[in-house]
Amino acid sequence: xxxxxxxxxxxxxxxxxxxxxENGELPIEVMNGKPGYINLLDAFNGWQLVRELKAAAxxxxxxxxxxxSPAGAAIGRPLxxxxxxxxxxxxxxxxxxxxxxxxxxxxxxxxxxxxxFISLSDPCDLCTAKLIKREVSDGIIAPGYDDDALELLKxxxxxxxxxxxIDPNYKPDPIEHxxxxxxTFEQGRNELVxxxxxxxxxxxxxxxxxDDAKVDxxxxxxxxxxxQSNSVCFAKNGAAIGIGAxxxxxxxxxxxxxxxxxxxxxxxxxxxxxxxFKEDIGRPERDNAIxxxxxxxxxxxxxxxxxxxxxxxxxxRFMPEDQAAWLEKNQDVALGSDAFFPFSxxxxxxxxxxxxxxxxxxxSVRDDLVIKSCDDYGMAMCFTGLRLFHH
Numbered sequence: 001x002x003x004x005x006x007x008x009x010x011x012x013x014x015x016x017x018x019x020x021x022e023n024g025e026l027p028i029e030v031m032n033g034k035p036g037y038i039n040l041l042d043a044f045n046g047w048q049l050v051r052e053l054k055a056a057a058x059x060x061x062x063x064x065x066x067x068x069s070p071a072g073a074a075i076g077r078p079l080x081x082x083x084x085x086x087x088x089x090x091x092x093x094x095x096x097x098x099x100x101x102x103x104x105x106x107x108x109x110x111x112x113x114x115x116x117f118i119s120l121s122d123p124c125d126l127c128t129a130k131l132i133k134r135e136v137s138d139g140i141i142a143p144g145y146d147d148d149a150l151e152l153l154k155x156x157x158x159x160x161x162x163x164x165x166i167d168p169n170y171k172p173d174p175i176e177h178x179x180x181x182x183x184t185f186e187q188g189r190n191e192l193v194x195x196x197x198x199x200x201x202x203x204x205x206x207x208x209x210x211d212d213a214k215v216d217x218x219x220x221x222x223x224x225x226x227x228q229s230n231s232v233c234f235a236k237n238g239a240a241i242g243i244g245a246x247x248x249x250x251x252x253x254x255x256x257x258x259x260x261x262x263x264x265x266x267x268x269x270x271x272x273x274x275x276x277f278k279e280d281i282g283r284p285e286r287d288n289a290i291x292x293x294x295x296x297x298x299x300x301x302x303x304x305x306x307x308x309x310x311x312x313x314x315x316x317r318f319m320p321e322d323q324a325a326w327l328e329k330n331q332d333v334a335l336g337s338d339a340f341f342p343f344s345x346x347x348x349x350x351x352x353x354x355x356x357x358x359x360x361x362x363x364s365v366r367d368d369l370v371i372k373s374c375d376d377y378g379m380a381m382c383f384t385g386l387r388l389f390h391h
Contacts, residue, residue: 027170033162046119072108074239220336
């Protein structure tokens, strides 16, 4: 099949719409449902991300995409008991490596992942399909599906769940094109391989970057390679835990990613894990309530007349000083940036979220000030020498 008609483009008024290849055949097979224009943008970007993550880390990988940027990405390391609880999978028993990867990717930012498009590096197994079955998701792309997993996924969305199979051996042309306002842009594909060699130029006094931290830095950089720029990514324990995408200012990227990483860690606090939710409250409603509870809109869920909608008893406010004390326990976080940090305020903000390891291209006229800020905090930072913009 050389082309596929789509219902419409980015918006319902944008017709006609299709995807096609000039040479050969489309590398995908639609196993169920009908993918849309944005679905396929998410699918192709997400597939590249997980394929590269698996090649770099040697473990199955998953990503959760929304609006052409990842909300989360991870490799298949086992979950801790706490992680299983905050990702709402503690009742699932032992998960497969691929299931762990998706639970981590979805759990990084569960609010942003609501209605995601999923990409998996490996054929979808039944364990992973069971996780996906109970989440709100628009579709999935993978290089294959176990028979029982495929049958289960086909029951989602009243049988309309989009399931796409991609040829893992497909290799696109080295030159890519896109049109804007009737004008065609052409560039070489970004075939940059991100691996440990990418992290050799450590420019700070602290030269010690343990192997686990290198893996986290690689995860952050590969994630950024497929994130709308400007972008910054915090990573820990084999997963992206905070992604700041599409911001015009670098510090706004860092603040956004840092705030998401903070919320990821605050979810693990005893005060949040002990919230007395009513039994009939679903996972999305719990996620929304937690986001409000640990944010500025806490009264929306704990005020009289409000808390009764979510809880069996009125929770106490999670005081700012108590949140700050808990966040101090989050340490050894990795941070990647798709372009250089122009000011040291980014390092100051990163420190507040437990960052110890940084990878960025370097090349700012203020590199010396950024390096000094890292030295003051005892961080290890490497200059990769290569920008990772994606548009």
